[in-house]
Amino acid sequence: MRSCAIVILNYNGEEMLKTFLPSVCAHSRYDVWVIDNASTDRSIAFLTKNYPQVQQINLSENHGYAGGYNVGLAKIQGQYNYYILLNSDVEVTASWDSILIEWMEIHPAYSALQPKILSWKEKDTFDYAGAGGGFLDAYGYPYCRGRIWDSIEKDSGTYNDTIDVDWASGACMVVSAAVFHQLGGFDSAFFAHMEEIDLCWRMRRSGWKIGYVGSSTVYHLGGATLDRASPRKLYLNIRNSLHMIYKNESPYRFSRIFAVKFILEQLAALSFASQGKKEFSKAVKDGYRDFKSNKNSIEKFQPKSEGRKEVRRSGKVNLIFWKWKVQGIKSFEKL
Structure with a gap:
């Protein structure tokens, strides 16, 4: 090999x-x-x-x-x-x-x-x-x-x-x-x-x-396949993030995370709409719609027991959006 x-x-x-x-x-x-x-x-x-x-x-x-x-x-x-x-x-x-x-x-x-x-x-x-x-x-x-x-x-x-x-x-x-x-x-x-x-x-x-x-x-270079500021990328990130979290978190943890994300991302959709960026607002809503319609087909990930212990998340931040948007923290070293 x-x-x-x-x-x-x-x-x-x-x-x-x-x-x-x-x-x-x-x-x-x-x-x-x-x-x-x-x-x-x-x-x-x-x-x-x-x-x-x-x-x-x-x-x-x-x-x-x-x-x-x-x-x-x-x-x-x-x-x-x-x-x-x-x-x-x-x-x-x-x-x-x-x-x-x-x-x-x-x-x-x-x-x-x-x-x-x-x-x-x-x-x-x-x-x-x-x-x-x-x-x-x-x-x-x-x-x-x-x-x-x-x-x-x-x-x-x-x-x-x-x-x-x-x-x-x-x-x-x-x-x-x-x-x-x-x-x-x-x-x-x-x-x-x-x-x-x-x-x-x-x-x-x-x-x-x-x-x-x-x-x-x-x-x-970045953005060669799909521009970072495109509605399509926003849609995929919204949908795929929900899919990923649902698959990897417990039902209880997912319900708590979903509630917070839903509020933040619906506010973002409203903000996009108020700025005339209707395609971005639609991307957020479509991401939630498609996650919900496909939710029952998502298989929860179950690690196979091979004597290995789960490696916990290294990041210590509770909500990065709050740190960045509200507290104004713009660099990793200041978190």
Whole structure:
């Protein structure tokens, strides 16, 4: 069995591959694969002509981020100990992958790991997706070292350390291949957004730790597939967050969390409507509607007992929105 496969999921990303694949091929030690989600552009022709060393898995339909990785990785299951799941819009740096895999190999209690993720456009600034390591507040809202809600910090070297986190970013994350498949991979019902947080939550509930290593750095463009400020992304985040919390929390805890989230997010919908952003208001309502209609089909996650104790949430914040919006806290260090 080989050590690691670097796996990029692609959908109509010819321009992203042209821009970012050169750094991956130049700086990576391990096999590079592209899973193509039935692209209709010239992605495959471009890869075949210019990067014959990159191995391809071509799917017959677009399964989204979650399903695309599940279907694609199933085709190489049993060949590698680790996968590095890498967005197509990420520029990597020297030794980035070696640092991550060597760390995983000497820390067998960890099933996922992420590097420091900075912005490709502003390379002295953290990226929205993952930044310096991800956490969850008591109500399931994600935040990061280097990014509190929409407030993003400059990289001053503070987060060059190694710590335990609640979740690793899907923009660039190492996962244990065995654990990924054992847990059924990503939840395909998510289609896209927050599936990596759900996977990491299930990993922690199964007794695995999630890590962050700041000595490895990558640069993420972000928004290449779906703009961060789009109604579609808001809808997916609302729906998928409720799905994730329902699946991983007890019925009692979920009912308490749901009550708080419902109030906050309905107020947000009203605010969007008052600003004339009706499509965003509708996205919130549609997210709740679709969660409720699909709720009975969501299977509660039950960790298999293998002698491992659940790894508790690392984040200590009760409600990150309150800290950010009301108390005005804009950086992780001030929480």
